[in-house]
Amino acid sequence: MAATTRPTRPRLRERYDRRQDAVVRAAARVFAHRGYDQTTIQELAASIDLAAGGIYHYVGSKEQLLELICDQLMGPLLERARVLLAEAAEPDAQLRALVRLWVEHVTEHRDHMLVFQQERHVIERGARWRRIREDRKRFEQMLEGLIAPLHAAGRLGVADERLALAALLGMVNHTAQWYRPRGRLSPAEIADGYVDLLFGAPRAPVDP
């Protein structure tokens, strides 16, 4: 999958994979702060204690680095989401669970997420990014699939189904921009807050 030659012997390959992973992770961090284009391969390399050329043992190009960051972000998210949806449960419970999962993922991959958002214009164009775009699409469809029945049941806080989805996407994605690890709210609380908003719910008990 990588454009560079991956060792064959299991011992070496393992080490190689571990390091590649570290390179990508470091890249996510630096790109998130300095911006993809404004980050030099030299800077990036320095941040991993590697000479500039060393990066290219693990990554074929700067652009591929971006690709790998997206993969590290979307791969596990989709995987975990699929597992979750495979379980039998009510749509509202599943949506809540999925949003929790998602917010947790976003907060754990803040850097990846920020890069993903900032480089939107790159990802939206060109055949090379089709896979990434499809991954995102797939995730949105999972959300849609859960929102639809809830909408049909009149459980949503807005009349328009699609607006609900867009709002949810906006809220959760934006989380990467303000969430701080040791903040007042845990990822789960944040997620629940979003879902509550979507359901227009929590005030119900307040009424009487």
Next chain:
Amino acid sequence: MAATTRPTRPRLRERYDRRQDAVVRAAARVFAHRGYDQTTIQELAASIDLAAGGIYHYVGSKEQLLELICDQLMGPLLERARVLLAEAAEPDAQLRALVRLWVEHVTEHRDHMLVFQQERHVIERGARWRRIREDRKRFEQMLEGLIAPLHAAGRLGVADERLALAALLGMVNHTAQWYRPRGRLSPAEIADGYVDLLFGAPRAPVDP
């Protein structure tokens, strides 16, 4: 304010301002699609039927162009928001009005907005961008000022006041990424949807 020599005679100055405005607007469009760093001054110039050098009659540097885009975005928004807040009205009505104003502004300045978001990492750092950062802060404080009493009155759909603000920011800002001019929903409808979500309200009729 511009780094280039602005004509003194009113007739010329007017024309100059008009053209500068067009340049900035064009830049917003191209930057939104290709990305700031990935857009060449040449490309930008070509899109306005100008040679590369021509840009520099109206703009001092590429970076200043980014600054002007932010100004074109935040200036009028803050201005209109201030006017609105100066009127006497209930917080909930004002919040709804402000969100409408805001969503309208975002949809009318989609390109500006997208650039603003993508270049977050630039704007977040450096003295040069302090003014821009403050503008954004100021706007958020307006929202906060309206949300606080609503929260105190138990009118919000979430327990945490700041989460409400963050959610609102996420929803509205994200709008720039999916809104299409001739879509099903008008900016006002979208704005109302967001506010409804925030209030956890619209299901009110469900009550009895």
Next chain:
Amino acid sequence: MAATTRPTRPRLRERYDRRQDAVVRAAARVFAHRGYDQTTIQELAASIDLAAGGIYHYVGSKEQLLELICDQLMGPLLERARVLLAEAAEPDAQLRALVRLWVEHVTEHRDHMLVFQQERHVIERGARWRRIREDRKRFEQMLEGLIAPLHAAGRLGVADERLALAALLGMVNHTAQWYRPRGRLSPAEIADGYVDLLFGAPRAPVDP
């Protein structure tokens, strides 16, 4: 034809073409001496009193420079050869005329020729160089077309027709490597010498 934007206004275009021509010619000279790969664009630029970047106004890439050198070499040669062959004349006279033309061209374009030969391995491979290869082929076919009847008439100094062609090619092409402008022999004399060898002729008068 060039990969760079050529001016539209005739005045400028003329200057542009003249300079591009000069760039290519300079490149031929430097490449011939230092070798294509071992020549830096910087060095090349310096030899024309241009900053490194300046080259790229006239040429799209280093590789294209090689292409243009080949064109400058083969284009006029083929053109002049075609004109010559269009005239009515005996094959032996035409061959002699063609070889003269050819040797003159080679000596006038020594640098181009040396580059052409040294970069043989590049030109022999890849779609990009097809046109160049065809040009060379075309010229060889012209020679073949003249040699064939002479061979049939038993006029050649060797039994094998193709060997005659190969020998001729070897002799003439090699000329670029030893010819010096103010040497003992003029290009025409050299050419005649080659043709004499090919005809196995001049000693005829010696016989009696």
Next chain:
Amino acid sequence: MAATTRPTRPRLRERYDRRQDAVVRAAARVFAHRGYDQTTIQELAASIDLAAGGIYHYVGSKEQLLELICDQLMGPLLERARVLLAEAAEPDAQLRALVRLWVEHVTEHRDHMLVFQQERHVIERGARWRRIREDRKRFEQMLEGLIAPLHAAGRLGVADERLALAALLGMVNHTAQWYRPRGRLSPAEIADGYVDLLFGAPRAPVDP
């Protein structure tokens, strides 16, 4: 002579020499096809089933590899030529024999020859290559020594002695570029063809 540590024990040394020879030979092949500069040590190593580092057990540097290729080419040629010239024989017979020897050598070392020609610009400059240049010079002088008396005797097909030498060099060297092992003509036949051309001869017997 090699810059790398050559084993002392005869058994090992033999194996070492054999392998070094193979490395050089492989290099000749790859360089001939891809070009010296355009061939990576990695590519070269791969073509001998060796990792990049492995090459350096047998060769001190890439440049030395080029030197060794030249040696593998010129060494045996000069040796065999000396032996031949040491025998007593008429100049014309010796020239014919020498050209045969030479053409055979060229066809057997096509790759070496092609590299030698392509890297002309390297070999022509610098103290390091003096020895190689002298080897070539020496060989040319042998040819000259045979051509001179033939010229004096009016046996050549051209008036100019040096032109004859240049033509011969051109023909034979060029052979590497078109000769194919199982072609119509054997190296000896090719050689004889060249000599015939030089003598302007073969048709003589035809006359009567």
Next chain:
DNA sequence: TATGAATGAGCCTTCATTCAT
């Protein structure tokens, strides 16, 4: 011996910016 990771110098190329016309 052999391997593959790592280095670091260097090169092609891009591009914001300047300036003579």
Next chain:
DNA sequence: CATGAATGAAGGCTCATTCAT
């Protein structure tokens, strides 16, 4: 005002070479 040529500073990437294992 506008143009397009020219500059020159970087930056991504390659690759010969070294070295611990």
